[in-house]
Amino acid sequence: MTEMVAPAAGERKLYARKSSGLIRTIGVFGAMVFGVHCISLSSSGLIPYSWIAGVWPGSSIIGVLTVAAFFCLFHAYTYATIGAAMPRSAADYTLASRVLSPPLAFAASWTLVIFSAMVAGALIAWIPLVALPTLTRSMGIVFSNPGLVDFAAWSASKMGIFVIGTVCAVITFVTMILPTRTIVRILEIGFFLGLLAWVILYFQLGTASTNAFPAAWNHFMGEGSYEGRVALAQQYGMQINPNVAIMTLAGLIMGFWVFYGYYIPTFFAGEVKQAESTLLAGSWSSLIVTWAIFVVGALLLQRLVPLEWIAAESYLSQSPDAIAAGVTAMPYITFYAAVLSPSFPLVLIVAVAWIYTLINLAQTYFFYCSRIIFAWSFDRLIPEFVSWIHPRLHSPIWAILIITGIAEVGILDSSGLLWPGSVMGAQLNFVFFAVVTMFVPVIAITFFPFLRKDLFENASAMVRRKLGPVPVITIVGGIALAYMIWMVIASFLYPAVGGGINPTKLAVLAGLVITGLAVFYGARAYRMRKEGIDLNWTFQSVPPV
């Protein structure tokens, strides 16, 4: 006879029998950890102080971060809903293929994966280009070691970027083909290492007396350096403009730059139980946690240094004229902390944590790209061998090798060794490319209630939520769409942020979309001819009898 689970006293929600499939959940903390990883405590941790401050001199860093995070909340809600509507691998591709158009969804997904793998390469290239030189130069200056300063210069050279970047790509590949348990352990260590680095930075910044910074800076950067910084930046064209409108504008542009990654767990929504609540809580909490970490950093820094001084240092690091004139700018929070408290063990821990978490960041890109490739494989759009799982390692070696190969192209592109560099502008343009690929799934979810009423009516409560007669996702998706359109426009209006979208870069984008369409139609024709299977069946809705 059927065994029953007795309803709790006072509960009359359901009468369940003892069987498989009890309600299980990953928990918000787990989803938040992954979101924080994707945002990156290291690379994104430098941007507010080293980049934002100098692009919009005088704008409140905290204000920019807050505006950016606020608008990302809408985008996060949109992607969490995509995951809740299609709780499986590559939820964005799956939803768009079922709601809008399979070839269009595949082309967008194809572009996203290739572009993401290139960005992973560009992020890896960031290690020799920015992270390693910053840290070794800091250590060289702080500990009077010219060898480290020379190494920093070589690291940022074309050959240095290529060599160190390739080594890091190989490390990423090797770690990503390890069993999943080992990979998640590596990521978990990175999460706590990243937090430890920020605790050290807080300690270094927070324990210094409020007037300690000028002397500490001058001690390492030369007498009078601190006092002359703002004037020097103004000499190279910096104009301080503490305008709230400009601050808001900056926030609107910098959201994806700083917080990009919080929505990535949507790509493997199939592994997140109760996706409707977990994805939203995970992405929002990762946004809020990283916002808080960076804001506390800004508060502690501004306790020691005026905002306009931070802007000046940042501006000098970006001014071509200042760079050409040989001005050494070090607008990195890690360096500020190191000069205040030049303890070798502390600086070393921060250095190791920074590089470790940058590799973690590349690993997360590899991870989600491989998940999306698996989704294509399920739909039989790519050859079977690509998703082959190694019998002992249990990892998709070929898929990861392909991603590594594309990442290597991203490293070469960033190095400028074989061509002028940044043809795709993988990192600087990544907001533009990412947003373009997002249009397809975001349009799909925004109009999901109207285009696929059958699926919408059967979706989870979070997806079906309404404000009066209008589905909430249509309202929020509309806001996210407007935000995305603005970011595309901003990429053209503000080349310092967008990386300079030019015809070559647009041609690369078009080429990726066209090859995606070619792969889709080629695979469809092949399966039809060889197997008698129409791949469009995968995406068609089936009416019940």
Place this chain on the structure above:
Amino acid sequence: MGMTRILYASDFHGSEAFFRKFLGAALQYKAEVLIVGGDVTGKAMIPVIHQGDGRHEAQLFGRNESPATPAELEKLKQTITNVGFYPLVLERPEAEALEADQGRMARRFEQEMIARVRAWMTLAEEKLGPKGIHLYFMPGNDDIFAIDAAIEGYEHIHNPDGRRFWIDDDHELVGVSYANLTPWRCARDVSEAALAAKLEQAVALLEATQRAVLVVHVPPFDSGIDVCPELDDNLQIVHRGGHVLMKPVGSPAVRAAIEKARPLLTLHGHIHEAPGHTRIGPTLCINAGSEYTEGILKAAIINLERDRVKGHVLISG
């Protein structure tokens, strides 16, 4: 060369929308043979309590539902049915009496499960019979034995559990509804040794094993189509670094049987999270997966030629 098109799905768990779409897909994709791989019954009954004046109240997925008209009540019942549960429209004293007597509750549950399976079989016979399409409808480890009788007595519907059928001139089909032990100790959970014996009996029924189709509810161990989240002692998902830890939970006995018998095709279910296909020797193994709570059809279309699987695709509609 002749070709047979199979439509395969599994783990309906009572979802009416899933089953009706399955039948719809058979017609849409012109399938000649339909196979169901087990776990067809639902997991819970939803009490819809009459509050007086024609108003009812229920809870579905944590949401309060308060149908106030007969039409709204019917719609709610259909929604509950579509996601795989059984709506029980009760007066409050009836609900209290049911809750006070676990035996009575269990009997009611069995009645509901049997009634829905019977209704499905009647519908399938009505839709498939005139077209000469046969449905091979097997229970799974989550299904009580009492439903087996509800599958019998139809011209075009057969239960392949422990039985052999010719699905066309070249291919035989046998099934095994049992699974290795799960944390929930379901109706047809057995030890690996017992499962191995059942598989051996099933394979022994075959005349041409290399061209046979086996529908075995549980997938083979460590095949990629048997991975699901690892659970701790409290049946909570284990996760580290923001990742769910996955582990293979298929049956070694099933894997050994496939390696030994080397059939043409094996069809599996059981692990909803692991749709996909793999190859063990010459055998193509497919798990269609399941998203029954969303009322989404997950199925596989397989084109069979005499000595090979010509092609296959997983569909989701």
